[in-house]
Amino acid sequence: MKYLLLIYHNPGTRQIWEAFSAVQQAEGLAAYAALNEELAASGELIVSEALAEPQLARRVSVQDGRTVSSDGPFAEVKEHLAGIYLVECDSMERAVEIAARIPEATVAQIEVRPVMTYSGLEM
Amino acid sequence: MTATDRAPTGEPRLEDLLRDLAPQVLGTLVRRHGDFDACEDALQEALLAAVDQWPRQGVPRNPKGWLVTVATRRMIEMWRSESARRHREEVAVLAVQPTSAAPTERDSLTLFILCCHPSLSPVSQVALTLRAVGGLTTAEIARALLVPEATMGQRISRAKQTITAAGARFELPPPAELPSRIATVERVLYLIFNEGYVASSGPSLLRVDLSNEAIRLTRQLRAQLPDDTEAAGLLALMLLTDARRQARTGPDGTLVPLAEQDRSLWDADRIAEGGALLTTALTREPIGPYQLQAAIAAVHDEAARAEDTDWTQILGLYGLLETIAPGPMVTLNRIVASAMVNGPQIGLQQLDDAEADHALAVHHRAIAVRAHLLEIAGDREAAERAYRLAARRTLSVPERRYLESRAARA
Numbered sequence: 001m002k003y004l005l006l007i008y009h010n011p012g013t014r015q016i017w018e019a020f021s022a023v024q025q026a027e028g029l030a031a032y033a034a035l036n037e038e039l040a041a042s043g044e045l046i047v048s049e050a051l052a053e054p055q056l057a058r059r060v061s062v063q064d065g066r067t068v069s070s071d072g073p074f075a076e077v078k079e080h081l082a083g084i085y086l087v088e089c090d091s092m093e094r095a096v097e098i099a100a101r102i103p104e105a106t107v108a109q110i111e112v113r114p115v116m117t118y119s120g121l122e123m
Numbered sequence: 124m125t126a127t128d129r130a131p132t133g134e135p136r137l138e139d140l141l142r143d144l145a146p147q148v149l150g151t152l153v154r155r156h157g158d159f160d161a162c163e164d165a166l167q168e169a170l171l172a173a174v175d176q177w178p179r180q181g182v183p184r185n186p187k188g189w190l191v192t193v194a195t196r197r198m199i200e201m202w203r204s205e206s207a208r209r210h211r212e213e214v215a216v217l218a219v220q221p222t223s224a225a226p227t228e229r230d231s232l233t234l235f236i237l238c239c240h241p242s243l244s245p246v247s248q249v250a251l252t253l254r255a256v257g258g259l260t261t262a263e264i265a266r267a268l269l270v271p272e273a274t275m276g277q278r279i280s281r282a283k284q285t286i287t288a289a290g291a292r293f294e295l296p297p298p299a300e301l302p303s304r305i306a307t308v309e310r311v312l313y314l315i316f317n318e319g320y321v322a323s324s325g326p327s328l329l330r331v332d333l334s335n336e337a338i339r340l341t342r343q344l345r346a347q348l349p350d351d352t353e354a355a356g357l358l359a360l361m362l363l364t365d366a367r368r369q370a371r372t373g374p375d376g377t378l379v380p381l382a383e384q385d386r387s388l389w390d391a392d393r394i395a396e397g398g399a400l401l402t403t404a405l406t407r408e409p410i411g412p413y414q415l416q417a418a419i420a421a422v423h424d425e426a427a428r429a430e431d432t433d434w435t436q437i438l439g440l441y442g443l444l445e446t447i448a449p450g451p452m453v454t455l456n457r458i459v460a461s462a463m464v465n466g467p468q469i470g471l472q473q474l475d476d477a478e479a480d481h482a483l484a485v486h487h488r489a490i491a492v493r494a495h496l497l498e499i500a501g502d503r504e505a506a507e508r509a510y511r512l513a514a515r516r517t518l519s520v521p522e523r524r525y526l527e528s529r530a531a532r533a
Binding site: 001040041042043044045046047088089090114115116117118119120122 | 250319378381
Protein backbone atom coordinates (compact mmCIF):
# COMPACT_ATOMS: atom_id res chain seq x y z
CA MET A 1 0.00 0.00 0.00
CA LYS A 2 1.13 3.51 -0.77
CA TYR A 3 0.56 6.32 1.70
CA LEU A 4 1.01 10.05 1.21
CA LEU A 5 2.35 11.83 4.29
CA LEU A 6 1.45 15.52 4.22
CA ILE A 7 3.43 17.85 6.46
CA TYR A 8 1.31 20.87 7.39
CA HIS A 9 2.87 24.00 8.85
CA ASN A 10 0.98 26.75 10.65
CA PRO A 11 2.14 30.35 11.20
CA GLY A 12 3.80 29.29 14.47
CA THR A 13 5.88 26.49 12.95
CA ARG A 14 8.45 28.77 11.33
CA GLN A 15 8.77 30.85 14.51
CA ILE A 16 9.48 27.72 16.51
CA TRP A 17 12.10 26.64 13.94
CA GLU A 18 13.71 30.09 13.93
CA ALA A 19 13.86 30.13 17.73
CA PHE A 20 15.84 26.88 17.70
CA SER A 21 19.57 27.10 18.42
CA ALA A 22 21.99 26.19 15.64
CA VAL A 23 22.58 22.87 17.42
CA GLN A 24 18.84 22.13 17.60
CA GLN A 25 18.41 22.97 13.92
CA ALA A 26 21.32 20.72 13.00
CA GLU A 27 19.74 17.91 15.05
CA GLY A 28 16.46 18.39 13.19
CA LEU A 29 18.16 18.20 9.80
CA ALA A 30 20.19 15.16 10.88
CA ALA A 31 16.97 13.46 11.97
CA TYR A 32 15.57 14.09 8.47
CA ALA A 33 18.68 12.67 6.81
CA ALA A 34 18.53 9.58 9.05
CA LEU A 35 14.84 9.03 8.28
CA ASN A 36 15.38 9.35 4.52
CA GLU A 37 18.33 6.97 4.66
CA GLU A 38 16.36 4.41 6.67
CA LEU A 39 13.32 4.55 4.38
CA ALA A 40 15.51 4.24 1.28
CA ALA A 41 17.26 1.22 2.81
CA SER A 42 13.98 -0.51 3.67
CA GLY A 43 12.71 0.14 0.13
CA GLU A 44 9.70 2.02 1.50
CA LEU A 45 10.54 5.51 0.23
CA ILE A 46 9.15 6.47 -3.17
CA VAL A 47 9.69 10.21 -2.99
CA SER A 48 10.08 12.98 -0.44
CA GLU A 49 10.06 16.68 -1.25
CA ALA A 50 10.08 19.95 0.68
CA LEU A 51 7.82 22.63 -0.78
CA ALA A 52 8.75 26.28 -1.28
CA GLU A 53 6.94 28.98 0.70
CA PRO A 54 3.23 29.32 -0.09
CA GLN A 55 3.87 32.96 -1.12
CA LEU A 56 5.53 31.51 -4.21
CA ALA A 57 2.46 29.48 -5.16
CA ARG A 58 0.04 30.24 -7.96
CA ARG A 59 -3.57 29.15 -8.01
CA VAL A 60 -4.91 27.97 -11.32
CA SER A 61 -8.40 27.42 -12.64
CA VAL A 62 -9.96 27.18 -16.06
CA GLN A 63 -13.06 29.30 -16.67
CA ASP A 64 -14.90 29.13 -19.99
CA GLY A 65 -11.83 27.52 -21.53
CA ARG A 66 -9.50 30.29 -20.31
CA THR A 67 -6.73 29.61 -17.83
CA VAL A 68 -6.85 32.01 -14.91
CA SER A 69 -4.02 32.07 -12.41
CA SER A 70 -3.44 34.25 -9.39
CA ASP A 71 -0.38 34.92 -7.26
CA GLY A 72 -0.08 34.46 -3.50
CA PRO A 73 -0.02 35.33 -0.72
CA PHE A 74 -3.38 33.85 0.15
CA ALA A 75 -4.21 35.51 3.44
CA GLU A 76 -7.03 33.15 4.44
CA VAL A 77 -4.69 30.16 4.70
CA LYS A 78 -4.16 29.15 8.33
CA GLU A 79 -1.95 26.19 7.59
CA HIS A 80 -0.07 25.22 4.50
CA LEU A 81 1.51 22.18 2.96
CA ALA A 82 5.26 22.31 3.57
CA GLY A 83 6.41 18.93 2.38
CA ILE A 84 5.39 15.41 1.41
CA TYR A 85 6.54 11.83 1.67
CA LEU A 86 5.17 9.12 -0.61
CA VAL A 87 5.94 5.76 0.97
CA GLU A 88 4.97 2.19 0.24
CA CYS A 89 4.56 0.01 3.31
CA ASP A 90 2.57 -2.82 4.82
CA SER A 91 -0.07 -1.07 6.86
CA MET A 92 -1.52 2.19 8.08
CA GLU A 93 0.15 1.45 11.43
CA ARG A 94 3.56 1.43 9.76
CA ALA A 95 2.74 4.64 7.85
CA VAL A 96 1.79 6.32 11.13
CA GLU A 97 5.05 5.10 12.67
CA ILE A 98 6.96 6.74 9.78
CA ALA A 99 4.93 9.96 10.15
CA ALA A 100 5.83 10.15 13.83
CA ARG A 101 9.52 10.06 12.86
CA ILE A 102 9.22 13.24 10.76
CA PRO A 103 10.88 15.94 12.91
CA GLU A 104 8.01 18.43 12.45
CA ALA A 105 5.59 15.99 14.04
CA THR A 106 6.45 17.60 17.40
CA VAL A 107 5.52 21.13 16.26
CA ALA A 108 3.09 20.65 13.37
CA GLN A 109 0.51 18.22 11.96
CA ILE A 110 1.30 15.30 9.69
CA GLU A 111 -1.64 13.86 7.75
CA VAL A 112 -1.41 10.27 6.50
CA ARG A 113 -3.58 9.51 3.46
CA PRO A 114 -3.90 6.07 1.88
CA VAL A 115 -3.44 6.08 -1.91
CA MET A 116 -6.14 4.25 -3.90
CA THR A 117 -5.05 1.06 -5.67
CA TYR A 118 -6.11 -0.41 -8.99
CA SER A 119 -6.27 -3.95 -7.73
CA GLY A 120 -9.57 -5.12 -6.43
CA LEU A 121 -11.02 -8.31 -5.01
CA GLU A 122 -13.81 -10.43 -6.35
CA MET A 123 -16.90 -10.09 -4.18
CA MET B 124 5.08 -24.96 -17.24
CA THR B 125 1.82 -25.14 -19.13
CA ALA B 126 0.88 -23.25 -22.24
CA THR B 127 -1.59 -21.08 -20.35
CA ASP B 128 1.18 -19.27 -18.43
CA ARG B 129 2.59 -18.18 -21.75
CA ALA B 130 1.74 -15.60 -24.30
CA PRO B 131 -0.86 -16.92 -26.71
CA THR B 132 1.77 -17.80 -29.34
CA GLY B 133 2.80 -21.38 -30.00
CA GLU B 134 6.51 -21.17 -29.22
CA PRO B 135 7.87 -19.99 -25.89
CA ARG B 136 8.81 -16.36 -26.26
CA LEU B 137 12.36 -15.19 -25.80
CA GLU B 138 11.46 -13.48 -22.51
CA ASP B 139 9.99 -16.74 -21.18
CA LEU B 140 13.16 -18.65 -22.03
CA LEU B 141 15.32 -15.98 -20.39
CA ARG B 142 13.16 -15.83 -17.28
CA ASP B 143 13.35 -19.60 -16.86
CA LEU B 144 17.13 -19.54 -17.25
CA ALA B 145 17.74 -16.52 -15.02
CA PRO B 146 17.69 -18.24 -11.59
CA GLN B 147 19.78 -21.17 -12.90
CA VAL B 148 22.42 -18.82 -14.28
CA LEU B 149 22.41 -16.78 -11.08
CA GLY B 150 22.84 -19.94 -8.98
CA THR B 151 25.84 -20.96 -11.10
CA LEU B 152 27.41 -17.51 -10.86
CA VAL B 153 26.98 -17.19 -7.10
CA ARG B 154 28.39 -20.69 -6.53
CA ARG B 155 31.39 -19.85 -8.66
CA HIS B 156 32.11 -16.30 -7.52
CA GLY B 157 30.19 -15.54 -4.30
CA ASP B 158 29.12 -11.87 -4.12
CA PHE B 159 25.39 -12.15 -4.76
CA ASP B 160 25.03 -8.42 -5.43
CA ALA B 161 27.62 -8.27 -8.23
CA CYS B 162 26.44 -11.58 -9.76
CA GLU B 163 22.88 -10.32 -9.87
CA ASP B 164 23.92 -7.08 -11.59
CA ALA B 165 26.02 -9.05 -14.09
CA LEU B 166 23.09 -11.38 -14.81
CA GLN B 167 20.84 -8.38 -15.57
CA GLU B 168 23.38 -7.12 -18.08
CA ALA B 169 23.70 -10.55 -19.68
CA LEU B 170 19.89 -10.78 -19.98
CA LEU B 171 19.76 -7.34 -21.63
CA ALA B 172 22.56 -8.39 -24.01
CA ALA B 173 20.58 -11.53 -24.91
CA VAL B 174 17.41 -9.53 -25.60
CA ASP B 175 19.50 -7.32 -27.87
CA GLN B 176 21.50 -10.00 -29.70
CA TRP B 177 19.47 -13.23 -29.85
CA PRO B 178 16.65 -11.94 -32.07
CA ARG B 179 19.27 -10.89 -34.67
CA GLN B 180 21.82 -13.69 -34.32
CA GLY B 181 19.56 -16.54 -33.27
CA VAL B 182 19.34 -18.30 -29.89
CA PRO B 183 22.74 -19.87 -29.05
CA ARG B 184 22.92 -23.67 -28.93
CA ASN B 185 23.66 -23.53 -25.20
CA PRO B 186 21.74 -20.46 -24.02
CA LYS B 187 22.52 -21.02 -20.34
CA GLY B 188 26.25 -21.33 -21.05
CA TRP B 189 26.11 -18.16 -23.16
CA LEU B 190 24.50 -16.21 -20.32
CA VAL B 191 27.02 -17.53 -17.76
CA THR B 192 29.93 -16.57 -20.03
CA VAL B 193 28.63 -13.07 -20.80
CA ALA B 194 27.76 -12.42 -17.14
CA THR B 195 31.17 -13.66 -15.97
CA ARG B 196 32.93 -11.44 -18.49
CA ARG B 197 30.85 -8.53 -17.26
CA MET B 198 31.74 -9.30 -13.64
CA ILE B 199 35.45 -9.34 -14.44
CA GLU B 200 35.08 -5.96 -16.15
CA MET B 201 33.25 -4.60 -13.11
CA TRP B 202 35.90 -5.88 -10.71
CA ARG B 203 38.67 -4.41 -12.83
CA SER B 204 37.14 -0.95 -13.03
CA GLU B 205 36.20 -1.09 -9.36
CA SER B 206 39.67 -2.16 -8.28
CA ALA B 207 41.37 0.31 -10.60
CA ARG B 208 39.35 2.98 -8.90
CA ARG B 209 40.16 1.72 -5.47
CA HIS B 210 43.71 0.54 -6.20
CA ARG B 211 43.15 -2.77 -4.53
CA GLU B 212 42.58 -5.43 -7.10
CA GLU B 213 43.75 -8.35 -4.96
CA VAL B 214 41.53 -7.41 -2.03
CA ALA B 215 38.48 -7.19 -4.27
CA VAL B 216 39.10 -10.61 -5.76
CA LEU B 217 39.83 -12.17 -2.37
CA ALA B 218 36.61 -10.75 -0.91
CA VAL B 219 34.68 -13.09 -3.17
CA GLN B 220 33.96 -16.37 -1.46
CA PRO B 221 32.60 -19.13 -3.64
CA THR B 222 30.30 -21.51 -1.72
CA SER B 223 31.02 -24.65 -3.73
CA ALA B 224 31.81 -25.30 -7.35
CA ALA B 225 28.96 -27.39 -8.67
CA PRO B 226 25.44 -26.04 -8.95
CA THR B 227 22.93 -28.20 -7.12
CA GLU B 228 19.26 -28.91 -7.53
CA ARG B 229 18.58 -26.81 -4.46
CA ASP B 230 19.94 -23.59 -6.03
CA SER B 231 16.54 -22.32 -7.04
CA LEU B 232 15.13 -22.88 -3.51
CA THR B 233 18.22 -21.25 -1.98
CA LEU B 234 17.69 -18.24 -4.22
CA PHE B 235 14.00 -17.94 -3.24
CA ILE B 236 14.91 -18.04 0.45
CA LEU B 237 17.73 -15.51 0.02
CA CYS B 238 15.44 -13.03 -1.80
CA CYS B 239 12.80 -13.34 0.94
CA HIS B 240 15.37 -12.78 3.70
CA PRO B 241 13.77 -11.69 7.01
CA SER B 242 15.95 -8.54 7.12
CA LEU B 243 13.93 -7.19 4.14
CA SER B 244 10.55 -5.44 4.18
CA PRO B 245 7.82 -7.20 2.16
CA VAL B 246 8.02 -4.61 -0.66
CA SER B 247 11.75 -5.34 -1.00
CA GLN B 248 11.23 -9.12 -0.82
CA VAL B 249 8.73 -8.85 -3.69
CA ALA B 250 11.07 -6.70 -5.81
CA LEU B 251 14.15 -8.83 -5.29
CA THR B 252 12.29 -12.11 -5.92
CA LEU B 253 10.87 -10.76 -9.20
CA ARG B 254 14.31 -9.69 -10.35
CA ALA B 255 16.67 -12.41 -9.11
CA VAL B 256 14.36 -15.45 -9.38
CA GLY B 257 11.89 -14.12 -11.94
CA GLY B 258 14.53 -12.62 -14.25
CA LEU B 259 12.43 -9.47 -14.81
CA THR B 260 14.18 -6.19 -15.53
CA THR B 261 14.01 -3.32 -13.07
CA ALA B 262 11.90 -1.38 -15.59
CA GLU B 263 9.38 -4.23 -15.91
CA ILE B 264 9.07 -4.60 -12.14
CA ALA B 265 8.66 -0.84 -11.69
CA ARG B 266 5.88 -0.71 -14.30
CA ALA B 267 4.14 -3.75 -12.85
CA LEU B 268 4.18 -2.38 -9.31
CA LEU B 269 3.40 1.21 -10.37
CA VAL B 270 6.48 2.89 -8.90
CA PRO B 271 9.13 4.96 -10.73
CA GLU B 272 11.98 2.96 -12.24
CA ALA B 273 14.60 4.89 -10.23
CA THR B 274 12.78 4.00 -7.00
CA MET B 275 12.66 0.34 -7.98
CA GLY B 276 16.36 0.35 -8.93
CA GLN B 277 17.24 1.77 -5.56
CA ARG B 278 14.89 -0.62 -3.76
CA ILE B 279 16.58 -3.61 -5.40
CA SER B 280 20.16 -2.47 -4.89
CA ARG B 281 19.49 -1.56 -1.25
CA ALA B 282 17.80 -4.92 -0.70
CA LYS B 283 20.92 -6.70 -1.94
CA GLN B 284 23.12 -4.59 0.34
CA THR B 285 20.81 -5.30 3.28
CA ILE B 286 20.97 -9.08 2.94
CA THR B 287 24.74 -8.95 2.47
CA ALA B 288 25.07 -6.79 5.61
CA ALA B 289 22.81 -9.25 7.48
CA GLY B 290 25.39 -11.94 6.73
CA ALA B 291 23.18 -13.93 4.37
CA ARG B 292 25.00 -16.61 2.39
CA PHE B 293 24.06 -18.58 -0.68
CA GLU B 294 23.14 -21.72 1.22
CA LEU B 295 20.03 -23.22 2.74
CA PRO B 296 19.27 -22.16 6.34
CA PRO B 297 19.52 -24.79 9.12
CA PRO B 298 16.64 -27.32 9.08
CA ALA B 299 14.99 -25.76 12.16
CA GLU B 300 14.63 -22.42 10.35
CA LEU B 301 13.60 -23.85 7.00
CA PRO B 302 9.80 -24.11 7.53
CA SER B 303 9.42 -20.45 8.58
CA ARG B 304 11.67 -19.27 5.74
CA ILE B 305 9.64 -21.28 3.21
CA ALA B 306 6.44 -19.84 4.69
CA THR B 307 7.84 -16.35 4.01
CA VAL B 308 8.60 -17.28 0.38
CA GLU B 309 5.03 -18.55 -0.01
CA ARG B 310 3.63 -15.34 1.48
CA VAL B 311 5.75 -13.23 -0.92
CA LEU B 312 4.54 -15.28 -3.91
CA TYR B 313 0.93 -14.84 -2.80
CA LEU B 314 1.54 -11.07 -2.47
CA ILE B 315 2.84 -11.00 -6.05
CA PHE B 316 -0.20 -12.97 -7.23
CA ASN B 317 -2.59 -10.55 -5.53
CA GLU B 318 -0.73 -7.52 -6.95
CA GLY B 319 -1.54 -8.93 -10.37
CA TYR B 320 -5.20 -9.31 -9.49
CA VAL B 321 -6.07 -6.10 -11.28
CA ALA B 322 -9.37 -5.21 -12.77
CA SER B 323 -8.26 -2.23 -14.80
CA SER B 324 -7.52 -2.52 -18.49
CA GLY B 325 -5.62 -0.34 -20.94
CA PRO B 326 -2.18 0.39 -19.51
CA SER B 327 -2.03 -3.17 -18.14
CA LEU B 328 -1.24 -4.36 -21.68
CA LEU B 329 2.22 -2.86 -21.28
CA ARG B 330 2.73 -4.46 -17.88
CA VAL B 331 4.15 -7.81 -16.93
CA ASP B 332 1.31 -10.05 -15.81
CA LEU B 333 2.15 -10.52 -12.14
CA SER B 334 -0.47 -13.23 -11.54
CA ASN B 335 1.06 -15.37 -14.28
CA GLU B 336 4.51 -14.55 -12.98
CA ALA B 337 3.49 -15.65 -9.47
CA ILE B 338 2.07 -18.90 -10.86
CA ARG B 339 5.28 -19.53 -12.82
CA LEU B 340 7.45 -18.92 -9.74
CA THR B 341 5.19 -21.02 -7.50
CA ARG B 342 5.56 -23.90 -9.98
CA GLN B 343 9.34 -23.56 -9.57
CA LEU B 344 9.04 -23.51 -5.78
CA ARG B 345 6.78 -26.55 -5.77
CA ALA B 346 9.20 -28.44 -8.03
CA GLN B 347 11.83 -27.82 -5.33
CA LEU B 348 9.49 -28.87 -2.52
CA PRO B 349 7.46 -31.84 -3.80
CA ASP B 350 6.52 -32.89 -0.23
CA ASP B 351 5.39 -29.45 0.94
CA THR B 352 1.59 -29.62 1.00
CA GLU B 353 1.25 -25.84 1.38
CA ALA B 354 3.38 -25.14 -1.71
CA ALA B 355 0.97 -27.40 -3.62
CA GLY B 356 -1.97 -25.72 -1.88
CA LEU B 357 -0.71 -22.26 -2.82
CA LEU B 358 -0.26 -23.23 -6.47
CA ALA B 359 -3.74 -24.80 -6.49
CA LEU B 360 -5.22 -21.66 -4.91
CA MET B 361 -3.61 -19.45 -7.56
CA LEU B 362 -4.74 -21.68 -10.45
CA LEU B 363 -8.29 -22.05 -9.15
CA THR B 364 -8.58 -18.28 -8.56
CA ASP B 365 -6.89 -17.26 -11.80
CA ALA B 366 -9.24 -19.60 -13.70
CA ARG B 367 -12.00 -17.01 -13.23
CA ARG B 368 -9.92 -14.12 -14.58
CA GLN B 369 -11.75 -13.64 -17.91
CA ALA B 370 -15.12 -13.60 -16.16
CA ARG B 371 -14.08 -11.39 -13.27
CA THR B 372 -14.21 -8.07 -15.10
CA GLY B 373 -16.72 -6.75 -17.57
CA PRO B 374 -15.79 -5.19 -20.94
CA ASP B 375 -15.60 -1.75 -19.27
CA GLY B 376 -13.25 -3.04 -16.56
CA THR B 377 -15.80 -3.21 -13.74
CA LEU B 378 -15.70 -6.09 -11.28
CA VAL B 379 -18.23 -8.85 -11.87
CA PRO B 380 -19.17 -10.64 -8.62
CA LEU B 381 -18.82 -14.41 -8.48
CA ALA B 382 -22.59 -14.95 -8.53
CA GLU B 383 -22.98 -13.05 -11.81
CA GLN B 384 -19.94 -14.29 -13.73
CA ASP B 385 -20.33 -16.00 -17.09
CA ARG B 386 -18.99 -19.39 -16.01
CA SER B 387 -18.37 -20.48 -19.60
CA LEU B 388 -15.44 -18.04 -19.54
CA TRP B 389 -13.76 -19.89 -16.70
CA ASP B 390 -10.52 -21.65 -17.67
CA ALA B 391 -11.27 -25.39 -17.49
CA ASP B 392 -7.59 -26.36 -17.78
CA ARG B 393 -6.64 -24.22 -14.81
CA ILE B 394 -9.56 -25.64 -12.78
CA ALA B 395 -8.61 -29.24 -13.66
CA GLU B 396 -4.93 -28.70 -12.85
CA GLY B 397 -5.64 -26.85 -9.58
CA GLY B 398 -8.24 -29.45 -8.56
CA ALA B 399 -5.87 -32.37 -9.19
CA LEU B 400 -3.05 -30.69 -7.23
CA LEU B 401 -5.38 -30.00 -4.35
CA THR B 402 -6.79 -33.52 -4.24
CA THR B 403 -3.28 -34.95 -3.87
CA ALA B 404 -2.23 -32.33 -1.30
CA LEU B 405 -5.30 -32.89 0.87
CA THR B 406 -4.51 -36.59 1.29
CA ARG B 407 -1.35 -35.64 3.22
CA GLU B 408 -0.73 -33.85 6.50
CA PRO B 409 -0.50 -31.11 7.54
CA ILE B 410 -3.43 -29.19 6.09
CA GLY B 411 -2.68 -25.47 6.01
CA PRO B 412 -4.48 -22.24 5.13
CA TYR B 413 -3.53 -22.23 1.42
CA GLN B 414 -4.99 -25.70 0.94
CA LEU B 415 -8.20 -24.70 2.71
CA GLN B 416 -8.54 -21.53 0.64
CA ALA B 417 -7.86 -23.57 -2.50
CA ALA B 418 -10.53 -26.06 -1.40
CA ILE B 419 -13.03 -23.19 -1.07
CA ALA B 420 -12.08 -21.88 -4.53
CA ALA B 421 -12.51 -25.42 -5.89
CA VAL B 422 -16.05 -25.72 -4.48
CA HIS B 423 -16.97 -22.44 -6.24
CA ASP B 424 -15.33 -23.57 -9.47
CA GLU B 425 -17.19 -26.91 -9.41
CA ALA B 426 -20.63 -25.25 -9.50
CA ALA B 427 -22.01 -25.02 -13.04
CA ARG B 428 -24.38 -22.26 -11.92
CA ALA B 429 -24.09 -19.90 -8.93
CA GLU B 430 -27.23 -21.45 -7.39
CA ASP B 431 -25.57 -24.89 -7.50
CA THR B 432 -22.79 -23.75 -5.12
CA ASP B 433 -22.35 -26.12 -2.17
CA TRP B 434 -22.46 -23.42 0.52
CA THR B 435 -22.68 -25.97 3.36
CA GLN B 436 -19.28 -27.32 2.37
CA ILE B 437 -17.88 -23.79 2.00
CA LEU B 438 -19.20 -22.89 5.46
CA GLY B 439 -17.47 -25.94 6.93
CA LEU B 440 -14.17 -25.04 5.23
CA TYR B 441 -14.31 -21.43 6.49
CA GLY B 442 -14.98 -22.80 9.98
CA LEU B 443 -11.77 -24.86 9.72
CA LEU B 444 -9.85 -21.92 8.29
CA GLU B 445 -11.04 -19.70 11.14
CA THR B 446 -9.65 -22.27 13.58
CA ILE B 447 -6.17 -22.63 12.07
CA ALA B 448 -5.68 -19.13 10.62
CA PRO B 449 -8.17 -16.72 12.21
CA GLY B 450 -8.53 -13.19 10.85
CA PRO B 451 -11.23 -10.60 10.22
CA MET B 452 -11.50 -11.41 6.47
CA VAL B 453 -11.94 -15.11 7.20
CA THR B 454 -14.69 -14.26 9.70
CA LEU B 455 -16.46 -12.08 7.12
CA ASN B 456 -16.32 -14.79 4.47
CA ARG B 457 -17.60 -17.35 6.96
CA ILE B 458 -20.54 -15.03 7.71
CA VAL B 459 -21.35 -14.72 3.98
CA ALA B 460 -21.34 -18.53 3.68
CA SER B 461 -23.48 -18.80 6.80
CA ALA B 462 -26.00 -16.35 5.32
CA MET B 463 -26.17 -18.43 2.15
CA VAL B 464 -26.88 -21.58 4.21
CA ASN B 465 -29.02 -20.15 7.03
CA GLY B 466 -30.51 -17.01 5.51
CA PRO B 467 -29.57 -13.32 5.56
CA GLN B 468 -31.06 -12.58 8.99
CA ILE B 469 -28.71 -15.10 10.64
CA GLY B 470 -25.82 -13.59 8.66
CA LEU B 471 -26.70 -10.06 9.78
CA GLN B 472 -26.93 -11.26 13.39
CA GLN B 473 -23.48 -12.87 13.15
CA LEU B 474 -22.11 -9.70 11.54
CA ASP B 475 -23.37 -7.65 14.52
CA ASP B 476 -21.66 -10.09 16.91
CA ALA B 477 -18.42 -10.09 14.91
CA GLU B 478 -18.34 -6.29 14.75
CA ALA B 479 -18.69 -6.12 18.52
CA ASP B 480 -15.69 -8.45 18.89
CA HIS B 481 -13.34 -7.18 16.21
CA ALA B 482 -12.40 -3.79 14.83
CA LEU B 483 -14.43 -4.84 11.82
CA ALA B 484 -17.18 -2.24 11.98
CA VAL B 485 -15.19 0.42 10.13
CA HIS B 486 -13.78 -1.89 7.49
CA HIS B 487 -15.29 -1.37 4.04
CA ARG B 488 -15.53 -5.13 3.42
CA ALA B 489 -17.70 -5.57 6.52
CA ILE B 490 -19.93 -2.74 5.31
CA ALA B 491 -20.06 -4.28 1.81
CA VAL B 492 -21.06 -7.65 3.30
CA ARG B 493 -23.78 -5.94 5.35
CA ALA B 494 -25.03 -4.21 2.20
CA HIS B 495 -25.13 -7.53 0.36
CA LEU B 496 -27.02 -9.28 3.17
CA LEU B 497 -29.49 -6.39 3.48
CA GLU B 498 -30.08 -6.57 -0.27
CA ILE B 499 -30.82 -10.32 -0.08
CA ALA B 500 -33.10 -9.68 2.91
CA GLY B 501 -35.04 -7.20 0.76
CA ASP B 502 -34.17 -4.02 2.69
CA ARG B 503 -33.22 -2.00 -0.38
CA GLU B 504 -32.96 1.38 1.29
CA ALA B 505 -30.56 0.22 4.00
CA ALA B 506 -28.63 -1.82 1.40
CA GLU B 507 -28.13 1.24 -0.78
CA ARG B 508 -26.89 3.30 2.19
CA ALA B 509 -24.44 0.56 3.17
CA TYR B 510 -23.17 0.14 -0.42
CA ARG B 511 -22.56 3.90 -0.65
CA LEU B 512 -20.71 3.92 2.66
CA ALA B 513 -18.57 0.93 1.62
CA ALA B 514 -17.80 2.64 -1.71
CA ARG B 515 -16.49 5.67 0.14
CA ARG B 516 -14.36 3.55 2.48
CA THR B 517 -12.62 1.23 0.01
CA LEU B 518 -9.02 1.86 -1.07
CA SER B 519 -9.53 0.18 -4.45
CA VAL B 520 -10.73 2.09 -7.51
CA PRO B 521 -12.41 -0.96 -9.17
CA GLU B 522 -14.08 -1.94 -5.89
CA ARG B 523 -15.43 1.59 -5.49
CA ARG B 524 -16.93 1.53 -8.97
CA TYR B 525 -18.47 -1.88 -8.29
CA LEU B 526 -19.97 -0.82 -4.94
CA GLU B 527 -21.37 2.37 -6.46
CA SER B 528 -23.04 0.35 -9.21
CA ARG B 529 -24.58 -1.98 -6.61
CA ALA B 530 -25.89 1.04 -4.69
CA ALA B 531 -27.51 2.39 -7.85
CA ARG B 532 -29.17 -0.99 -8.43
CA ALA B 533 -30.36 -1.61 -4.87
